[in-house]
Amino acid sequence: MTVEPSSVSSSGTAESRPHHWWKSAVVYQIYPRSFADSNGDGTGDIPGIISKLDYLAQLGVDVVWLSPIYTSPMDDNGYDISNYQDVDPLFGSLDDLDELIAGLHERGIKLVMDLVVNHTSDEHPWFVESRNPKSPKRNWYWWRPPRKGATPGTPGAEPTNMEAAFSGPAWDYDEQSGEYYLHIFSRKQPDLNWENPKVRRAIYDMMRWWVDRGVDGFRMDVINLISKPDPLTDGRPEPGRQYVRAVKFVGQGPRLQEFLAEMNREVGLDAQNLLTVGEMPGVTIEMAREITDPANAELNMVFTFEHVDLDRMPEGSKWDLRPIELPALKKNLNEWQIGLADAGWNSLYFDNHDQPRAVSRFGDDGPEHRVNSAKTLGTVLHMHKGTPYIYQGEELGMTNSYFSNIEQYADIESVNYHADALSLGMEADAVLHSLSVKSRDNARTPMHWDDGSHAGFTEGIPWLPVNPNYVTINARAAIADANSVFHHFRRLIELRHDYRVVAEGRFELLLAGSEQIWAFTRTLDNQVLVVMANCSSAPVDVPADALPDLGRAQLLLATHRDAGSLRLLPWESRVYLLG
Numbered sequence: 273m274t275v276e277p278s279s280v281s282s283s284g285t286a287e288s289r290p291h292h293w294w295k296s297a298v299v300y301q302i303y304p305r306s307f308a309d310s311n312g313d314g315t316g317d318i319p320g321i322i323s324k325l326d327y328l329a330q331l332g333v334d335v336v337w338l339s340p341i342y343t344s345p346m347d348d349n350g351y352d353i354s355n356y357q358d359v360d361p362l363f364g365s366l367d368d369l370d371e372l373i374a375g376l377h378e379r380g381i382k383l384v385m386d387l388v389v390n391h392t393s394d395e396h397p398w399f400v401e402s403r404n405p406k407s408p409k410r411n412w413y414w415w416r417p418p419r420k421g422a423t424p425g426t427p428g429a430e431p432t433n434m435e436a437a438f439s440g441p442a443w444d445y446d447e448q449s450g451e452y453y454l455h456i457f458s459r460k461q462p463d464l465n466w467e468n469p470k471v472r473r474a475i476y477d478m479m480r481w482w483v484d485r486g487v488d489g490f491r492m493d494v495i496n497l498i499s500k501p502d503p504l505t506d507g508r509p510e511p512g513r514q515y516v517r518a519v520k521f522v523g524q525g526p527r528l529q530e531f532l533a534e535m536n537r538e539v540g541l542d543a544q545n546l547l548t549v550g551e552m553p554g555v556t557i558e559m560a561r562e563i564t565d566p567a568n569a570e571l572n573m574v575f576t577f578e579h580v581d582l583d584r585m586p587e588g589s590k591w592d593l594r595p596i597e598l599p600a601l602k603k604n605l606n607e608w609q610i611g612l613a614d615a616g617w618n619s620l621y622f623d624n625h626d627q628p629r630a631v632s633r634f635g636d637d638g639p640e641h642r643v644n645s646a647k648t649l650g651t652v653l654h655m656h657k658g659t660p661y662i663y664q665g666e667e668l669g670m671t672n673s674y675f676s677n678i679e680q681y682a683d684i685e686s687v688n689y690h691a692d693a694l695s696l697g698m699e700a701d702a703v704l705h706s707l708s709v710k711s712r713d714n715a716r717t718p719m720h721w722d723d724g725s726h727a728g729f730t731e732g733i734p735w736l737p738v739n740p741n742y743v744t745i746n747a748r749a750a751i752a753d754a755n756s757v758f759h760h761f762r763r764l765i766e767l768r769h770d771y772r773v774v775a776e777g778r779f780e781l782l783l784a785g786s787e788q789i790w791a792f793t794r795t796l797d798n799q800v801l802v803v804m805a806n807c808s809s810a811p812v813d814v815p816a817d818a819l820p821d822l823g824r825a826q827l828l829l830a831t832h833r834d835a836g837s838l839r840l841l842p843w844e845s846r847v848y849l850l851g
């Protein structure tokens with residue numbers, strides 16, 4: 273049943289979204305399960321978010337990206353949707369969502385919804401019907417017969433040797449219909465068949481329904497997987513492995529850009545200046561240039577994974593760890609800056625609900641340097657050219673939780689990896705170590721609002737343990753402290769709003785080889801922004817000849833008081849303006 277909205281406030285309309293407004297915007301991502309719980313059931317919800325709108329307005333963000341709140345059996349925390357046009361009771365109701373949209377718009381903040389249309393839940397009516405081979409919905413998903421000569425339902429009988437992202441084969445056998453269905457993620461997330469125009473039409477109808485309800489854009493989940501190579505064939509497994517990671521060879525299919533352009537046209541994405549960002553594991557700079565080139569009317573921006581995969585061994589899984597070298601990280605972001613300098617547009621992120629906390633991964637989350645490294649990582653990221661994304665808690669410098677036993681984990685990817693790795697004979701401590709560093713649950717522990725019980729997140733029992741360091745790391749303490757990470761992020765957002773050079777200036781990396789210094793300039797007309805940062809826990813001298821003359825420069829933002837010399841203390845950063 274779909275409920276027509278009683279009233280949509282003036283914003284949330286095309287008029288309220290000027291052309292390319294998102295180029296000077298900052299987005300704040302909310303993971304509803306972990307943001308704020310209003311009814312004491314231990315899980316965050318929409319009324320909880322509504323109770324924190326003034327906090328978001330004080331931070332100064334322009335957009336909220338809301339991870340899924342739709343009806344879902346929650347096999348993957350909502351990224352498995354059984355009804356796209358309703359809110360799961362765990363999170364509230366459609367009325368609550370309308371109130372959230374109105375509350376955001378009243379504060380000049382826009383709302384971007386999470387669009388999860390590469391797959392649905394296996395409890396979505398479309399898939400339930402599709403299980404019947406005679407159903408007109410059969411071809412809404414990828415059904416295939418067992419491998420010739422193999423016993424259906426046994427390992428190796430799958431139509432192809434593809435491995436799911438959450439471990440195990442990417443095909444599941446449906447006894448009743450005698451065929452397998454494809455699921456690149458969990459078996460409760462069957463992939464939709466975008467080759468079928470009826471599927472695409474149903475999705476565009478749903479998107480228009482949300483636009484009419486006042487939303488301002490879409491973050492599109494694994495959208496580069498919607499066009500799959502047909503026929504689906506076997507891949508070459510690594511030695512000793514039976515299956516091949518599906519994400520590796522189903523991305524960037526032959527009709528991807530055709531589908532994105534059709535979606536843009538049919539839903540009026542550009543016509544209504546809606547913000548669109550596509551999550552694209554495996555996307556290249558060349559692909560991103562084309563897809564985000566406004567002339568192609570596909571998407572505004574994409575999420576690349578290249579920089580967040582730098583701590584995985586080449587050809588290894590995300591759990592095969594290697595240290596991150598600063599020159600490599602700088603080099604990657606520089607390549608994307610140059611690659612999309614004259615066509616397309618970058619998204620900028622270090623944190624989200626799938627990645628470990630940035631200050632723990634790229635910074636130094638020890639008591640001595642946590643605050644300055646969180647600030648300096650923010651400075652470096654937000655002063656690049658593109659649209660920055662802040663993940664809830666990043667503005668407080670929240671850290672990884674480093675769980676010590678498997679019982680503490682809830683994330684399907686982590687729990688499945690643990691079981692799979694142990695079944696392959698891997699050492700339990702090594703597996704737990706990889707999880708403590710890379711698990712998605714590090715990002716999903718409840719938000720820290722104050723130093724009260726359960727960090728002020730809930731009056732019940734939190735669905736995931738609260739990080740014990742909430743006593744010192746929390747919003748109330750941060751707001752009260754003018755030198756906090758919170759107020760540093762607030763100033764970064766102000767700089768983007770006040771200085772066009774921050775949004776539009778040409779990027780140029782300096783000192784590319786330095787293992788400690790991340791320095792670059794942004795130039796627009798006669799203005800030059802000079803950013804210098806020490807991304808190490810030891811002091812370093814910046815060679816003056818590597819920089820423009822700062823004699824007449826204005827210091828816009830700094831982590832440390834005394835900026836007299838070019839010696840940068842551990843995790844010190846500065847932003848200067850010339851002209």
Ligand code: TEU
Pocket residue numbers: 348351352388437457493494551553590625626685712
């Ligand atoms: O993530 C896609 C994706 O690539 C990640 O799952 C990635 O494989 C992994 O987490 C990195 O460690 C999107 C959503 O962001 C994620 O939360 C969902 O689980 C997934 O799609 C399926 O919808």
